[in-house]
Each structure stands twice: as C-alpha cells, then as structure tokens.
Amino acid sequence: AQSVTQPDIHITVSEGASLELRCNYSYGATPYLFWYVQSPGQGLQLLLKYFSGDTLVQGIKGFEAEFKRSQSSFNLRKPSVHWSDAAEYFCAVGPDTSYGKLTFGQGTILTVHP
Amino acid sequence: DTAVSQTPKYLVTQMGNDKSIKCEQNLGHDTMYWYKQDSKKFLKIMFSYNNKELIINETVPNRFSPKSPDKAHLNLHINSLELGDSAVYFCASSQEVGELFFGEGSRLTVL
Numbered sequence: 001a002q003s004v005t006q007p008d009i010h011i012t013v014s015e016g017a018s019l020e021l022r023c024n025y026s027y028g029a030t031p032y033l034f035w036y037v038q039s040p041g042q043g044l045q046l047l048l049k050y051f052s053g054d055t056l057v058q059g060i061k062g063f064e065a066e067f068k069r070s071q072s073s074f075n076l077r078k079p080s081v082h083w084s085d086a087a088e089y090f091c092a093v094g095p096d097t098s099y100g101k102l103t104f105g106q107g108t109i110l111t112v113h114p
Numbered sequence: 115d116t117a118v119s120q121t122p123k124y125l126v127t128q129m130g131n132d133k134s135i136k137c138e139q140n141l142g143h144d145t146m147y148w149y150k151q152d153s154k155k156f157l158k159i160m161f162s163y164n165n166k167e168l169i170i171n172e173t174v175p176n177r178f179s180p181k182s183p184d185k186a187h188l189n190l191h192i193n194s195l196e197l198g199d200s201a202v203y204f205c206a207s208s209q210e211v212g213e214l215f216f217g218e219g220s221r222l223t224v225l
Contacts, residue, residue, distance in 0.1 A: 034212050043118070043204055043216030044157075051211070088155060094212045101147075101170050102212055104157040 002027045002093050004105035012111040013081050021076040021108050023091030033074040034092040034102065035065055044090060050074060061085070086112045117141050120205050120217040127195060128225055134191045135220045137205030145169075146188040147214065148180060149204040157204070163188055192222075200224045 003026045013019055025031055032051055036044040048059025055067040065076045074091060088109050094102040118139045125133055139146060147170075148160040162170040163182045177193040188205060202221045206214040 032212050036214075041218070043206070043218050044214070045216070046213055049212055090157065092212070101159045101162065101172075102214065103159075107155045107157075 006105035118217040139207040143207035
C-alpha cells in the first residue's frame with residue numbers, strides 16, 4: 001500500500017530564510033510525486049510534480065523539490081521564504097493514471113516570522 | 115469564473131439528518147473526486163469518477179452516495195449524518211496525472 005510521511009507537523013522560519021520540508025514515501029512501483037499547498041480556508045493548489053527524468057523539479061512560486069530514490073524522499077525547498085508562503089504543505093504520491101488516487105501526507109504547517 | 119465550485123461552503127446540521135453537497139467544474143476535465151479532510155487535516159479520497167463512471171470507492175459507509183449526472187458535476191449525498199462525519203469535504207477534478215484542481219471545500223458540522 002502506498003503511504004506518505006511528513007515528519008514535521010509545524011515549521012517556523014524567518015522571512016528571507018531558506019526552507020526545506022521533508023517528505024518520505026512508500027510505493028511499490030515508480031512513484032509519481034506531488035507537492036500541494038493549502039492556504040487557510042482554501043482548497044489545495046499544485047506546486048510541482050515529479051514523474052521521471054531530472055530529479056530536481058521546479059514549481060510555481062519559486063519552489064523546487066528533489067527526488068531521491070535511495071532515500072524514498074521528495075523534499076520541498078525554497079531559497080528565500082516570503083511571508084505569503086505561510087500555509088500548509090502536503091506531499092502526495094500516486095499511480096500513473098489520470099484517475100488514480102493520490103495518497104496525501106499529514107501536512108506541514110509553515111509559519112513565517114517577519 | 116471559479117474552476118471547481120462547491121456549494122454550500124458551510125453546513126451545520128443535527129445528527130440523523132440528510133445533506134447534499136454539489137460540485138461543478140468548468141475545466142472540461144474527465145475525472146472528478148471527493149476527498150474528506152478531517153480535523154487533523156488528514157486528506158483521504160472517498161470517490162472518483164471518470165466520465166461519469168465510478169472508478170474509486172474507498173471504504174466509505176454506504177450512507178455516502180455520490181452521483182455524477184454529467185462529466186462536469188459530482189454531487190455527494192449523505193444520509194443519517196453522524197458526529198464523525200464532521201469534516202471538510204473537497205471536490206476536485208483532473209485531466210493530467212495527479213494534477214488535481216480543488217474546490218474551496220464544504221465544511222460540515224454535525225451537532
């Protein structure tokens with residue numbers, strides 16, 4: 001069965017500091033990996049996705065993520081955090097069909113201090 | 115125009131009542147989903163439809179009945195509501211693998 005673990009429930013960073021959110025997955029085949037962001041009172045928005053190829057993927061809002069098969073990880077990074085990045089971030093793993101289910105992690109809440 | 119819209123955004127109701135949530139997407143996607151987000155923010159798939167056909171039906175009580183009258187609509191009806199049904203229910207649609215577009219959610223509170 002597929003599963004996703006986000007070890008950090010809550011992370012606080014200062015504005016301008018770098019950010020790394022951790023994600024570990026368990027999946028029987030080649031995983032399709034995703035990061036979504038949820039602002040308060042909103043639905044989730046896709047930040048980036050990894051299917052194959054270059055293990056460093058770029059997303060929207062200046063985010064990037066690196067797939068490391070040996071560590072079963074897909075960590076999200078941003079070099080310099082902005083106050084508007086405060087939100088909850090969800091890592092997800094899914095199959096290679098357009099209608100297959102995504103399994104989400106528990107989410108990591110990001111707080112940004114001025 | 116909102117891409118995925120759900121109504122209502124908030125429902126407060128008594129145990130034992132029946133309620134429905136409606137979802138419409140104007141993106142032309144073939145696949146639509148219902149996800150449930152519990153109080154701990156854990157997001158779990160309930161159902162998915164592809165071209166009006168039920169594809170995924172997770173272990174959900176049969177008090178929950180989805181209906182897809184056409185490709186652009188997916189409604190969720192819940193019978194005999196229980197306290198544990200309190201959650202935020204998200205509708206989503208997709209065309210590409212894993213690229214889900216979510217609605218803003220419908221917060222259901224059962225008293």
